[in-house]
Amino acid sequence: MRTIVYFAIGILFGITMFKSEAASWFRIYEMFQFKAFHMYGIIGSALFCGAIITYLLKKFKAKSILDGSEIVIADKASGWKRYLFGGLFFGFGWAISGA
Protein backbone atom coordinates (compact mmCIF):
# COMPACT_ATOMS: atom_id res chain seq x y z
CA MET A 1 0.00 0.00 0.00
CA ARG A 2 2.70 2.46 1.03
CA THR A 3 4.75 1.47 -1.96
CA ILE A 4 1.85 2.39 -4.23
CA VAL A 5 1.47 5.77 -2.49
CA TYR A 6 5.14 6.65 -2.95
CA PHE A 7 5.16 5.32 -6.50
CA ALA A 8 2.17 7.54 -7.31
CA ILE A 9 3.85 10.59 -5.73
CA GLY A 10 6.94 9.80 -7.82
CA ILE A 11 4.89 9.61 -11.01
CA LEU A 12 3.35 13.00 -10.23
CA PHE A 13 6.83 14.41 -9.61
CA GLY A 14 8.20 12.93 -12.84
CA ILE A 15 5.31 14.34 -14.87
CA THR A 16 5.78 17.73 -13.22
CA MET A 17 9.52 17.79 -13.88
CA PHE A 18 9.00 16.89 -17.53
CA LYS A 19 6.03 19.15 -18.27
CA SER A 20 7.56 22.11 -16.42
CA GLU A 21 10.65 21.63 -18.63
CA ALA A 22 12.78 21.89 -15.48
CA ALA A 23 14.29 18.58 -16.61
CA SER A 24 15.37 20.09 -19.93
CA TRP A 25 19.06 20.81 -20.51
CA PHE A 26 17.99 23.79 -22.63
CA ARG A 27 16.05 25.37 -19.77
CA ILE A 28 19.03 25.00 -17.42
CA TYR A 29 21.33 26.55 -20.03
CA GLU A 30 18.92 29.43 -20.51
CA MET A 31 18.60 29.92 -16.74
CA PHE A 32 22.35 30.31 -16.26
CA GLN A 33 22.37 32.79 -19.16
CA PHE A 34 19.57 34.82 -17.49
CA LYS A 35 17.68 34.74 -20.78
CA ALA A 36 14.29 33.73 -19.40
CA PHE A 37 12.29 34.02 -16.20
CA HIS A 38 10.86 30.48 -16.52
CA MET A 39 13.21 28.54 -14.18
CA TYR A 40 13.37 31.37 -11.66
CA GLY A 41 9.58 31.50 -11.68
CA ILE A 42 9.36 27.75 -11.03
CA ILE A 43 11.90 27.77 -8.20
CA GLY A 44 10.48 30.99 -6.73
CA SER A 45 6.83 29.90 -6.76
CA ALA A 46 7.73 26.42 -5.48
CA LEU A 47 9.61 28.07 -2.63
CA PHE A 48 6.81 30.51 -1.86
CA CYS A 49 4.25 27.69 -1.63
CA GLY A 50 6.74 25.34 0.05
CA ALA A 51 7.51 27.87 2.79
CA ILE A 52 3.80 28.31 3.56
CA ILE A 53 3.26 24.53 3.59
CA THR A 54 6.26 23.93 5.84
CA TYR A 55 5.21 26.74 8.20
CA LEU A 56 1.64 25.45 8.51
CA LEU A 57 2.65 21.82 9.04
CA LYS A 58 4.99 22.92 11.84
CA LYS A 59 2.59 25.44 13.39
CA PHE A 60 -0.27 22.95 13.64
CA LYS A 61 2.05 20.06 14.56
CA ALA A 62 0.47 18.05 11.78
CA LYS A 63 0.44 14.27 11.96
CA SER A 64 1.40 11.87 9.21
CA ILE A 65 -1.59 10.79 7.13
CA LEU A 66 -0.25 7.23 6.94
CA ASP A 67 0.43 6.30 10.57
CA GLY A 68 -0.49 9.31 12.71
CA SER A 69 3.08 9.93 13.84
CA GLU A 70 4.16 13.53 14.31
CA ILE A 71 5.67 15.14 11.21
CA VAL A 72 9.27 16.08 11.93
CA ILE A 73 10.97 18.47 9.51
CA ALA A 74 14.61 18.10 10.48
CA ASP A 75 17.04 21.03 10.51
CA LYS A 76 20.14 20.69 8.34
CA ALA A 77 23.36 20.12 10.28
CA SER A 78 25.20 23.39 10.86
CA GLY A 79 28.40 24.36 9.08
CA TRP A 80 29.21 25.96 5.76
CA LYS A 81 32.22 24.33 4.07
CA ARG A 82 30.52 21.14 2.95
CA TYR A 83 27.52 23.08 1.74
CA LEU A 84 29.54 25.64 -0.19
CA PHE A 85 32.04 23.24 -1.80
CA GLY A 86 29.52 20.47 -2.36
CA GLY A 87 27.22 23.11 -3.81
CA LEU A 88 29.95 24.37 -6.17
CA PHE A 89 30.57 20.85 -7.46
CA PHE A 90 26.89 20.20 -7.91
CA GLY A 91 26.63 23.49 -9.81
CA PHE A 92 29.43 22.43 -12.18
CA GLY A 93 27.51 19.24 -12.93
CA TRP A 94 24.16 21.01 -13.18
CA ALA A 95 25.49 23.31 -15.88
CA ILE A 96 27.11 20.45 -17.82
CA SER A 97 24.47 17.76 -17.68
CA GLY A 98 21.40 19.85 -16.92
CA ALA A 99 20.24 17.63 -14.07
Place this chain on the structure above:
Amino acid sequence: MIDFVLQPWPWYFSGPMIAFVLFLLLWTGKSFGMSSNLRTLCAALGAGKKVSFFQFDWKAQRWNLVVALGAVVGGYVAANFLSVSTAVVISESAIKQLNSMGIQDAGQAYMPASLFSLEAFSSPKTLLILSLGGFFVGFGARYAGGCTSGHAISGLSNFQLPSLIAVIGFFIGGLFVNHFLLPYLL
Protein backbone atom coordinates in the same frame (compact mmCIF):
# COMPACT_ATOMS: atom_id res chain seq x y z
CA MET B 1 -8.15 21.38 -19.18
CA ILE B 2 -6.77 18.50 -21.29
CA ASP B 3 -5.26 21.05 -23.62
CA PHE B 4 -3.59 22.83 -20.69
CA VAL B 5 -2.02 19.57 -19.52
CA LEU B 6 -0.76 18.69 -22.99
CA GLN B 7 1.02 22.03 -23.46
CA PRO B 8 4.27 22.83 -21.65
CA TRP B 9 3.30 23.89 -18.13
CA PRO B 10 3.81 27.57 -17.26
CA TRP B 11 6.06 28.37 -14.30
CA TYR B 12 3.18 29.53 -12.10
CA PHE B 13 1.60 26.09 -12.35
CA SER B 14 4.84 24.08 -12.24
CA GLY B 15 6.23 25.68 -9.09
CA PRO B 16 3.11 25.08 -6.96
CA MET B 17 2.96 21.49 -8.31
CA ILE B 18 6.50 20.88 -7.06
CA ALA B 19 5.45 22.34 -3.71
CA PHE B 20 2.47 19.95 -3.77
CA VAL B 21 4.86 17.01 -4.17
CA LEU B 22 6.84 18.40 -1.20
CA PHE B 23 3.57 18.58 0.74
CA LEU B 24 2.60 14.98 -0.11
CA LEU B 25 5.96 13.65 1.02
CA LEU B 26 5.95 15.65 4.27
CA TRP B 27 2.32 14.68 4.91
CA THR B 28 3.15 10.99 4.56
CA GLY B 29 5.92 11.46 7.12
CA LYS B 30 8.89 11.65 4.74
CA SER B 31 11.00 14.35 3.15
CA PHE B 32 11.59 15.65 -0.37
CA GLY B 33 15.09 14.99 -1.69
CA MET B 34 16.09 13.05 -4.78
CA SER B 35 19.87 12.82 -4.53
CA SER B 36 19.90 10.92 -1.22
CA ASN B 37 18.86 8.00 -3.42
CA LEU B 38 22.39 7.96 -4.83
CA ARG B 39 23.74 7.14 -1.38
CA THR B 40 20.98 4.60 -0.80
CA LEU B 41 21.76 2.84 -4.09
CA CYS B 42 25.48 2.68 -3.29
CA ALA B 43 24.70 1.26 0.13
CA ALA B 44 22.24 -1.24 -1.35
CA LEU B 45 24.93 -2.38 -3.78
CA GLY B 46 27.24 -3.14 -0.86
CA ALA B 47 29.44 -0.03 -0.70
CA GLY B 48 29.07 -0.07 3.09
CA LYS B 49 31.59 -2.90 3.28
CA LYS B 50 34.32 -0.50 2.19
CA VAL B 51 33.21 3.01 3.10
CA SER B 52 31.56 4.00 6.38
CA PHE B 53 29.54 6.76 4.66
CA PHE B 54 27.52 3.98 3.07
CA GLN B 55 27.00 2.08 6.32
CA PHE B 56 23.47 2.94 7.27
CA ASP B 57 20.04 1.43 7.30
CA TRP B 58 19.41 1.91 3.59
CA LYS B 59 16.31 -0.26 3.71
CA ALA B 60 14.57 2.52 5.64
CA GLN B 61 15.09 4.66 2.52
CA ARG B 62 13.44 2.26 0.08
CA TRP B 63 10.36 4.50 -0.10
CA ASN B 64 12.53 7.18 -1.75
CA LEU B 65 13.85 4.74 -4.35
CA VAL B 66 10.20 4.04 -5.15
CA VAL B 67 9.59 7.80 -5.56
CA ALA B 68 12.58 8.03 -7.92
CA LEU B 69 11.36 5.03 -9.91
CA GLY B 70 7.94 6.65 -10.12
CA ALA B 71 9.58 9.86 -11.36
CA VAL B 72 11.22 7.97 -14.22
CA VAL B 73 7.88 6.39 -15.15
CA GLY B 74 6.18 9.80 -14.80
CA GLY B 75 8.73 11.39 -17.11
CA TYR B 76 8.13 8.66 -19.68
CA VAL B 77 4.36 9.04 -19.42
CA ALA B 78 4.60 12.84 -19.75
CA ALA B 79 6.88 12.63 -22.79
CA ASN B 80 4.90 9.97 -24.63
CA PHE B 81 1.29 10.48 -23.63
CA LEU B 82 0.93 13.98 -22.18
CA SER B 83 2.67 16.12 -24.78
CA VAL B 84 1.61 17.44 -28.17
CA SER B 85 5.17 18.52 -28.79
CA THR B 86 8.22 17.99 -26.61
CA ALA B 87 10.17 20.85 -28.15
CA VAL B 88 11.35 23.27 -25.47
CA VAL B 89 10.84 26.76 -26.82
CA ILE B 90 13.60 28.71 -25.12
CA SER B 91 14.29 32.37 -25.77
CA GLU B 92 15.33 33.45 -29.24
CA SER B 93 18.69 34.78 -28.06
CA ALA B 94 19.52 31.51 -26.24
CA ILE B 95 18.67 29.58 -29.43
CA LYS B 96 20.96 31.80 -31.51
CA GLN B 97 23.75 31.43 -29.01
CA LEU B 98 23.46 27.62 -28.90
CA ASN B 99 23.30 27.45 -32.71
CA SER B 100 26.55 29.37 -32.92
CA MET B 101 28.08 26.81 -30.53
CA GLY B 102 27.05 23.99 -32.83
CA ILE B 103 23.85 22.91 -31.08
CA GLN B 104 21.42 23.00 -33.98
CA ASP B 105 18.31 21.56 -32.31
CA ALA B 106 17.90 24.32 -29.70
CA GLY B 107 14.24 25.34 -29.62
CA GLN B 108 13.20 22.16 -31.48
CA ALA B 109 13.97 19.36 -29.03
CA TYR B 110 13.67 18.60 -25.31
CA MET B 111 17.42 18.22 -24.95
CA PRO B 112 20.38 18.49 -27.32
CA ALA B 113 20.79 15.31 -29.37
CA SER B 114 24.53 15.96 -29.56
CA LEU B 115 24.70 15.25 -25.81
CA PHE B 116 21.77 12.95 -25.16
CA SER B 117 21.09 10.42 -27.89
CA LEU B 118 22.15 6.87 -28.55
CA GLU B 119 24.55 8.09 -31.26
CA ALA B 120 26.13 10.50 -28.78
CA PHE B 121 27.14 7.50 -26.68
CA SER B 122 29.50 6.37 -29.41
CA SER B 123 31.46 9.63 -29.15
CA PRO B 124 34.26 9.43 -26.55
CA LYS B 125 34.15 13.19 -26.08
CA THR B 126 30.43 13.18 -25.30
CA LEU B 127 30.84 10.24 -22.93
CA LEU B 128 33.60 12.13 -21.14
CA ILE B 129 31.46 15.28 -20.82
CA LEU B 130 28.48 13.32 -19.49
CA SER B 131 30.64 11.33 -17.08
CA LEU B 132 32.19 14.54 -15.82
CA GLY B 133 28.74 16.08 -15.36
CA GLY B 134 27.45 12.96 -13.65
CA PHE B 135 30.42 12.80 -11.33
CA PHE B 136 30.02 16.44 -10.30
CA VAL B 137 26.28 16.12 -9.77
CA GLY B 138 26.63 12.93 -7.74
CA PHE B 139 29.63 13.91 -5.66
CA GLY B 140 28.49 17.50 -5.18
CA ALA B 141 24.96 16.61 -4.16
CA ARG B 142 26.15 14.10 -1.59
CA TYR B 143 28.95 16.31 -0.23
CA ALA B 144 26.52 19.20 0.11
CA GLY B 145 23.90 16.85 1.57
CA GLY B 146 21.28 17.62 -1.06
CA CYS B 147 20.49 18.79 -4.56
CA THR B 148 17.91 21.14 -6.01
CA SER B 149 15.01 19.31 -4.37
CA GLY B 150 16.61 18.77 -0.96
CA HIS B 151 18.25 22.17 -0.54
CA ALA B 152 16.68 24.67 -2.95
CA ILE B 153 13.10 23.51 -2.29
CA SER B 154 12.89 21.57 1.00
CA GLY B 155 15.71 23.35 2.83
CA LEU B 156 14.95 26.91 1.78
CA SER B 157 11.23 26.35 2.45
CA ASN B 158 12.29 25.58 6.02
CA PHE B 159 14.59 28.66 6.12
CA GLN B 160 17.77 26.62 6.57
CA LEU B 161 20.99 28.64 6.32
CA PRO B 162 23.03 25.58 5.17
CA SER B 163 20.62 25.20 2.26
CA LEU B 164 21.04 28.86 1.31
CA ILE B 165 24.82 28.39 1.30
CA ALA B 166 24.45 25.25 -0.84
CA VAL B 167 22.13 27.00 -3.32
CA ILE B 168 24.54 29.94 -3.61
CA GLY B 169 27.21 27.31 -4.34
CA PHE B 170 24.96 25.71 -7.00
CA PHE B 171 24.67 29.02 -8.78
CA ILE B 172 28.30 30.12 -8.50
CA GLY B 173 29.40 26.71 -9.83
CA GLY B 174 26.72 26.62 -12.52
CA LEU B 175 27.32 30.17 -13.73
CA PHE B 176 31.07 29.56 -13.89
CA VAL B 177 30.77 26.40 -15.99
CA ASN B 178 27.95 27.75 -18.15
CA HIS B 179 29.76 30.95 -19.07
CA PHE B 180 33.43 29.99 -19.08
CA LEU B 181 33.66 26.24 -19.67
CA LEU B 182 30.63 25.14 -21.70
CA PRO B 183 31.61 27.14 -24.82
CA TYR B 184 34.78 25.01 -25.01
CA LEU B 185 33.20 21.74 -23.93
CA LEU B 186 30.39 21.60 -26.48
